[in-house]
Amino acid sequence: MPPKLQQLSGSVSRRGFILGAVATGALAACGSDTPSESSASVSAGSSPDLADADEQLFTLVQRSPQNVNVPGSIRLPISLSTGAAVLIQDGPETLVAQVTTLEGTPVGGPISAIRRDVEPGPYYAFRPEIDEVGFYFLNVEGGPVDGSAFEITTPELVTVPIPGEAMPAFDTPTTANPSGVDPLCTREPEPCPFHDISLSEALAGDKPVVYLIGTPAFCQTGSCAPALESMIDVQDQFGDTFTFVHAEVFTDDTATTPAPAVEAAGLTYEPALFITDADGIVVERLDGVWDKTELVEVLTSAAG
Numbered sequence: 127m128p129p130k131l132q133q134l135s136g137s138v139s140r141r142g143f144i145l146g147a148v149a150t151g152a153l154a155a156c157g158s159d160t161p162s163e164s165s166a167s168v169s170a171g172s173s174p175d176l177a178d179a180d181e182q183l184f185t186l187v188q189r190s191p192q193n194v195n196v197p198g199s200i201r202l203p204i205s206l207s208t209g210a211a212v213l214i215q216d217g218p219e220t221l222v223a224q225v226t227t228l229e230g231t232p233v234g235g236p237i238s239a240i241r242r243d244v245e246p247g248p249y250y251a252f253r254p255e256i257d258e259v260g261f262y263f264l265n266v267e268g269g270p271v272d273g274s275a276f277e278i279t280t281p282e283l284v285t286v287p288i289p290g291e292a293m294p295a296f297d298t299p300t301t302a303n304p305s306g307v308d309p310l311c312t313r314e315p316e317p318c319p320f321h322d323i324s325l326s327e328a329l330a331g332d333k334p335v336v337y338l339i340g341t342p343a344f345c346q347t348g349s350c351a352p353a354l355e356s357m358i359d360v361q362d363q364f365g366d367t368f369t370f371v372h373a374e375v376f377t378d379d380t381a382t383t384p385a386p387a388v389e390a391a392g393l394t395y396e397p398a399l400f401i402t403d404a405d406g407i408v409v410e411r412l413d414g415v416w417d418k419t420e421l422v423e424v425l426t427s428a429a430g
Contacts, residue, residue, distance in 0.1 A: 187213075188276075189249050189349070190414035191395045196281045196288055197259060203251040203415050204239075213247020222267040225254045228275075233262065244417035246348035251420060285392030287408045293337065293400055295326040296390040298373040307377050307385055312343030318354055319361070320372035325387075328369040329406040334428060336368045339387055340397030341375040349415040350375075350397045356418040357399075360425060367429050368401075401428050 189203040204221075206214035219241050225233040239250035256262065256278050264274050287293050299307040301321050311317035320338070328335045338357055340350035357370055373387035375396050391398070399412040401424065409428050412420070 189347070192277060193279065193394070194284050194286050194288070194413065195256075195276070195278050196284055197257050197278055198289070199253060199255050200278065201251055201253055201413070202264060202276065203249045203413075205247050205249045205415075207247070215243075215247060217241055217248060217250075221250045221252075223252055224265045224267075225256065226263045226265060228261055228263070230263075236267075242417045242420055244349075244352045244415065249415050249417075251416070285394070286398065287391065287400060287411070289408050289410060291408055293325075293329060293335065293402045293406050293408050294390060295329050295406075296324070296387060298325040298371060298387050299385075300324050305386070307374055309379060310374065311372060312341055312374060312379070313351070313354055314343070318358060318372050320357065320370045323369070323371070325371050325373070328371050329402070331369055332404060333367065333369045334404050334409075335371060335400070335402045335406070336364075336425070337371045337373070337400045337402070338397060339373050339375060339391055339393060340399075341381070343379070344376060344381040345396060347415070353397045353399065353412075353416060356416065356421045359418050360421055363422070364425050364429070368425065401425065403428070 187205050187207045189205055190201065206217040208214065220238050221241075222236055222238045224236050227233060234255055237252055237254055239252045241248045241250055252264065254264075259278050259280050261275055261277050264276060266274075281288055281291075297303075297305065299305045299310055299321065300323060301310065303324075304310050309317070310321055325335070325337055328337070336357065338354060340353050342351035342354050345351065354372060357372070361370060374385055375388055377383045377385050388396070391400075395413065397414070399416065399421075400408055401410040401412075403409050410424050412424065416424075
């Protein structure tokens with residue numbers, strides 16, 4: 127099966143928000159499953175931008191996989207959506223949430239996330255700090271008490287490189303040696319400029335590495351093209367500090383056979399962006415969706 131992106135979804139009125147039960151589906155990066163959704167009633171909330179149309183139902187969709195979060199600082203990007211899988215373009219500027227244990231004990235204090243506008247729709251990236259393996263709820267302000275479940279798993283069960291681990295060296299396809307991958311880059315009208323050297327060569331260099339695995343032409347979430355464009359947009363600002371590398375997800379334009387780069391990184395989803403230090407240790411990973419503003423923030427932090 128091609129790689130999939132997991133989602134978190136739930137129903138929400140215009141007077142409040144809720145994250146529902148974990149599900150796999152509609153935001154599959156390279157799949158086409160049908161999403162499952164859960165419903166709940168909500169009280170009048172603190173989201174006045176959506177408070178003027180009580181009857182229409184919305185979902186809140188998590189835009190990242192559910193099996194790759196380990197103890198520490200985690201990232202939970204979510205988007206507002208209609209029940210017809212149409213992402214809301216004009217949600218509130220900020221959402222507030224509280225992480226709790228299954229028993230309802232708060233973990234840390236309230237956290238907020240700003241709206242980041244990117245195709246195909248805005249998202250909010252919550253960044254809670256969680257130290258223990260287990261299941262938790264993300265309770266969005268104005269939503270039901272139970273909120274939505276997500277998992278923190280042990281590092282040993284995560285196949286994709288996590289912060290603190292060495293990024294596995296791999297000879298990604300290059301213009302000089304495409305290694306049977308054609309097209310080498312599905313960006314249109316011109317390929318991206320990140321195929322001059324392989325990941326192995328970049329990791330052997332003396333600079334940190336920014337490594338994207340994603341397919342602009344075939345990513346069903348619509349997130350891969352903006353992800354690649356964000357890298358191109360920041361290259362002038364960070365090109366002296368980082369080496370940028372891109373690898374496609376499929377071997378050809380039939381989009382049926384995953385490229386070796388996917389297996390080498392242990393991916394079951396896309397897009398994924400790995401940022402290493404100069405020694406090749408992963409210091410940050412962005413999954414699912416991000417925009418230029420968040421990428422600038424992450425690279426600025428990684429650059430010290």
